Amino acid sequence: MTAPLLKIDNVGKRFGGFVALDGINLEVARGERLGLIGPNGSGKSTLVNCMSGTLHNETGTVTFDGHPMNGLLAHQRTHLGLARSFQLPRPFHSLSVAENIRVPLLYTVRQRRDVPHTREELEHRCHEVLGLVGLEHKARKQPKDLTQVEMRKLELARAMAAEPKLLIADEAMAGLSESEVKDIVALLIALNERGITIILIEHIMTAVMSFSQRLAVLVSGRKIADGDPQDVIRDPEVERAYLGQ
Amino acid sequence: MDFPVELLINALIAGILLGGFYAAVTVGISISFGILDIVNIAHPAFIILGSYIAYILNQRLGLDPILVSILVLPFFYYLGSLVYQVYYLSFEKRGQEALRGLAFFFGLLFVTEVVLILVFGVDYRYVQAGYIDTTLRFSFLDLPMRMVVPFVISMILVLGLQLFLSKTFTGRAIMAVAQDQLALSLMAADPIRIKRIAFSISIATAAIAGALLIIIQPVEPSVGREYIGRVFAICVLGGMGSLPGTLIAALLLGIVESITSTFYGPSWAPAVAFGFLLITLAVRPSGILGR
Amino acid sequence: MRTWQFFLVSLVIALAGFMGARLLQNDYLFFAGYVVLQFIVLATAWNILGGYCGYVNFGSAAFFAMGAYTTVVMTKLPAFANRHFPEEIAALVGIPPIPVLILLGGVIAGLVGLGTGYLTLRLRGVFFAIATLALAVVLQTLIVNWDFVGGSRGAYVIRPATAPLFGINYIEYLFLVMLVLVVVALTTARAIERSRLGYGFATIRDDELAAEASGVPTLKLKLVATTLSGAFMGMAGAPFPYYIGFLEPSSAFGLAYAVNAIAMPMIGGTTSWVGPLLGAVLLGTLQQLATVTISSAVSLLLVGLLLVFFVIIAPNGLLGLWHDYFGRKHKTEDESKTAAVKTS
Numbered sequence: 001m002t003a004p005l006l007k008i009d010n011v012g013k014r015f016g017g018f019v020a021l022d023g024i025n026l027e028v029a030r031g032e033r034l035g036l037i038g039p040n041g042s043g044k045s046t047l048v049n050c051m052s053g054t055l056h057n058e059t060g061t062v063t064f065d066g067h068p069m070n071g072l073l074a075h076q077r078t079h080l081g082l083a084r085s086f087q088l089p090r091p092f093h094s095l096s097v098a099e100n101i102r103v104p105l106l107y108t109v110r111q112r113r114d115v116p117h118t119r120e121e122l123e124h125r126c127h128e129v130l131g132l133v134g135l136e137h138k139a140r141k142q143p144k145d146l147t148q149v150e151m152r153k154l155e156l157a158r159a160m161a162a163e164p165k166l167l168i169a170d171e172a173m174a175g176l177s178e179s180e181v182k183d184i185v186a187l188l189i190a191l192n193e194r195g196i197t198i199i200l201i202e203h204i205m206t207a208v209m210s211f212s213q214r215l216a217v218l219v220s221g222r223k224i225a226d227g228d229p230q231d232v233i234r235d236p237e238v239e240r241a242y243l244g245q
Numbered sequence: 246m247d248f249p250v251e252l253l254i255n256a257l258i259a260g261i262l263l264g265g266f267y268a269a270v271t272v273g274i275s276i277s278f279g280i281l282d283i284v285n286i287a288h289p290a291f292i293i294l295g296s297y298i299a300y301i302l303n304q305r306l307g308l309d310p311i312l313v314s315i316l317v318l319p320f321f322y323y324l325g326s327l328v329y330q331v332y333y334l335s336f337e338k339r340g341q342e343a344l345r346g347l348a349f350f351f352g353l354l355f356v357t358e359v360v361l362i363l364v365f366g367v368d369y370r371y372v373q374a375g376y377i378d379t380t381l382r383f384s385f386l387d388l389p390m391r392m393v394v395p396f397v398i399s400m401i402l403v404l405g406l407q408l409f410l411s412k413t414f415t416g417r418a419i420m421a422v423a424q425d426q427l428a429l430s431l432m433a434a435d436p437i438r439i440k441r442i443a444f445s446i447s448i449a450t451a452a453i454a455g456a457l458l459i460i461i462q463p464v465e466p467s468v469g470r471e472y473i474g475r476v477f478a479i480c481v482l483g484g485m486g487s488l489p490g491t492l493i494a495a496l497l498l499g500i501v502e503s504i505t506s507t508f509y510g511p512s513w514a515p516a517v518a519f520g521f522l523l524i525t526l527a528v529r530p531s532g533i534l535g536r
Numbered sequence: 537m538r539t540w541q542f543f544l545v546s547l548v549i550a551l552a553g554f555m556g557a558r559l560l561q562n563d564y565l566f567f568a569g570y571v572v573l574q575f576i577v578l579a580t581a582w583n584i585l586g587g588y589c590g591y592v593n594f595g596s597a598a599f600f601a602m603g604a605y606t607t608v609v610m611t612k613l614p615a616f617a618n619r620h621f622p623e624e625i626a627a628l629v630g631i632p633p634i635p636v637l638i639l640l641g642g643v644i645a646g647l648v649g650l651g652t653g654y655l656t657l658r659l660r661g662v663f664f665a666i667a668t669l670a671l672a673v674v675l676q677t678l679i680v681n682w683d684f685v686g687g688s689r690g691a692y693v694i695r696p697a698t699a700p701l702f703g704i705n706y707i708e709y710l711f712l713v714m715l716v717l718v719v720v721a722l723t724t725a726r727a728i729e730r731s732r733l734g735y736g737f738a739t740i741r742d743d744e745l746a747a748e749a750s751g752v753p754t755l756k757l758k759l760v761a762t763t764l765s766g767a768f769m770g771m772a773g774a775p776f777p778y779y780i781g782f783l784e785p786s787s788a789f790g791l792a793y794a795v796n797a798i799a800m801p802m803i804g805g806t807t808s809w810v811g812p813l814l815g816a817v818l819l820g821t822l823q824q825l826a827t828v829t830i831s832s833a834v835s836l837l838l839v840g841l842l843l844v845f846f847v848i849i850a851p852n853g854l855l856g857l858w859h860d861y862f863g864r865k866h867k868t869e870d871e872s873k874t875a876a877v878k879t880s
Binding site: 284286331343344347348349352353355356362363467471473474478481515516520523 | 586590592594655656659661662663665666667669670673676677678791795799802833834836837841843844847848851
Binding site for chain 3: 052053054073074075076078079083084086090091092093094095099102103104106107108111158159162
C-alpha cells in the first residue's frame, strides 16, 4: 500500500483559551478527491491554515509527500507542491490579473525541477491557466476591475499556477451560480485527472457530492465522520450536527 | 569593598516611582495601540503638548500643573476625537492603515515638535510648585516629592482606567470592539463611536501624563521622541492592551533604567528602553503576561 | 530600455549637468546641490523598503549616520595606529579614498539593516517601524558615549586641500561622487522594479500571506530589501563628514533625515523610482530656499505639513496624481512592465 500524499496526525491548535482543532487525524491518498464539510466555526479554515503553513499547529504532525511539515514556512510548503486558495480572495491589488498568475510561476514553478520552466514555457503556462478559468480576456485588468466571481476564479487560478501536487480549494464557489459551480467542479475534476490531488472545502452540497470520492466532516474542531460520501451524509451524527440545520 | 547597598535601594525606589509614571505615560498607547490597533506614535507629542500647556498656565497664573491637566482634559479629549475622525476617514475606512497611517502619525509627531520649537525655542522649561523641591528622608531613603506625587497620580489614573474598562458598559464595549466589531454592533453599540471614545480617552491621558512629566523633569520639544521607545517597549512587554501588564512592565523598565542610570551614568538611559524593546520583539513579542 | 543602457544614459546626463554647472562658477550651487543629491539617494533607498515592500523605516538617520561615522572612524585610525602600533605597521594605515569609504559605509549600514531586519521582520510591519525608531536612539546613544569618534563633542574631519581629480575643487569632487551614487541608486531601484525581485516586493506590500502561499520567500526578500535600503543610506552618509567638516551626533542623527527620507518618496510617489527623485528634487530645493529666506525650522515644518497633507489627500503622491489625470499612461506602463519582465 502506497503512503498517503498528506497525513495529518493528531493535529491540534488553540487560540488563547479556544480550542480550534482537537486531535485531527486525516489522510489523503495520492490522486484522491477529498471533500471536507462542517458548520461555520468548526475549524475547517484553521485546518487548511495548519496544512499550508499559514498557522502552526501546536500538537501533532503534518506530513506531505513524505516530508514532515512542522516548522516549514508557507512558501516552503508551496515549493514542495502544496497549494491553497483563500476563502476570501486575496489578490495582489497593484498587479494585473496576468501578473497575479505570474507570481507563483516565478516563485514556485521556477524552483521545481520536475516541471518545465523556461521563460517561454512560463508565459505559455500563464495563458493556459488564465484560459482554464476563463479569465484570458481580463489578463491586463486590475483585480479591482473584476467581479466577485472572477476574483474567486483568479484565486483558484493562482493556486493552480503553482503546479501543485495537492490543491486545497477553500470555499472557492461561494456566491457562484449553479452553472458556474458546475464549471468549477468540472475544472477541478479535470485537474484531478491530470494527477493533482484535491481537497475541496465547501458548503454547497451538490458540488461536494458530485466531486468527492471521500468525505470528511469537521464539527467543533473534531472529525466526526470520514468515508464514502453516501454513507457519511446518512450518518445520524452528521445529520444532527450539520445537515439538519 | 563596600557594596553600595544604600545607593542600590535608592535607585530601586527611584525606579519604582519612575516606573509608575511610565505607566501613566504608556496607558494611552495601551488603549490606542494595544486595544484599538492604531499605531499612534504621535502620543508622546501630545504628552509634550500637555507639558507645555501646564508650563504656560503655571507660569502665567501660578496654577498647579496637575490642576491644569484636569482643566484641559476636555480639550485633549476633543483633540483626540478630531484626530481619530481624520484617521478613520483617511485610512481605516480605506483599508490603508499600515503605511499611510504610520506616516500620518509620524507627520503629526514631527509637526508638533517643530511648532513647539518655533514657539518656545529649545530651552528647557520647568514648573514651579510647592512640593517639587521637597524631599522626604527616612534614614538613608530619599523620597523626592517631585517623583512621589506623579507616582501617586499615575496609580490613580491607571487604576481608574482599569475600573472603567472592566466595570462600565462603555469600558467593556471598548474591550469588546478590539475582539469582535460585528458582535458589538449587533449589541446596538456603534463600533466606530466606541473606538472614537477610546482614542479620545487615550489622548486625554496625555494631558495628565504631560503635567506629571514636567513635574518630574524639565522639558524641551525633543523630549517626546525619547519616550516613543519607552512607551512601545512597555506596551509590548506588558502584553498589548492589558493595563495590569502595562503597569508591571513599566515598573520593570523604570527599575532597570534607574539602576543603569545610577551605576553607569544617565546618558545610557535612553538606550535601555529601546534595547528592552528590541529584545522583547525578538524574543517574546507576546509580552510578559503574553497570550 | 535595458538596465545597462539606462545606467549609461543617466551617467551621461549627470556628467553633462555637472559640466554645465561648473560653467556657472558658483560654489554655492555645488554646496546646495550636494544636499539635494544626498536626499535623492536617501529617498530612493527608503523607497526600496517602504514603497516597494510596504515596510516603513523611521530610523533612516541611523543608517545615514552609520555611513558618516564609519568615515570618521577611518579618518581617526592613522592617528590611533601611530599611538598604539610600531612604526612599520602604522605607516600602512592611511585614510582610504572616498569611493572606498562609501563602500565601507554601505557595508556597515547594510549589516545593521540586516541585523535589525532579522530581529524584527518576522513580526508585523508596525513592529519593524517601531524597532527602527528604537534603533536610531540606541545607535545615537552608543555614538554619544564613544569617545574615539568624539562622543557628544563631535569630531573634526579635515578636507584635503586638493581633489583627487584634476582641475576641480574638493566640493565639486564630493558633488561628482554623490552624482555617480545617485545614478547607481536610481539604476538599482529601476532594475529592481522590473525584475522578479520587484514582483516579490510588490506581493509583500499587497498581501504578505497570499505572497507566502504563492511561494514567495517573504522573510528572505524583506531582508534583502532592508539590507539594500540600509546600505544605500550608509553610502549616502559616508562622504558627509568631509562635506560638513565637523560631525556631531545631533546633526548626523538629525530628525531632518528621518522625515525627509519618508516625506520625499511619499510626496513624490512610492510606486516607481521616479517618485523619490521627484520628491527629493522638489522638497530639497524648497527646503534650501526656505532655510535661506526664513529659517531651517520653518522649512522642516513645511516638510512635515506637506507629508501629513499628502498622506491624507493624495496617498499616491505626485506620480499618483499624474496617473489619475493622464489615466491611459498607467495602462501603457503596465504593458511595458509586462514586456520588460518577459524579455529581461
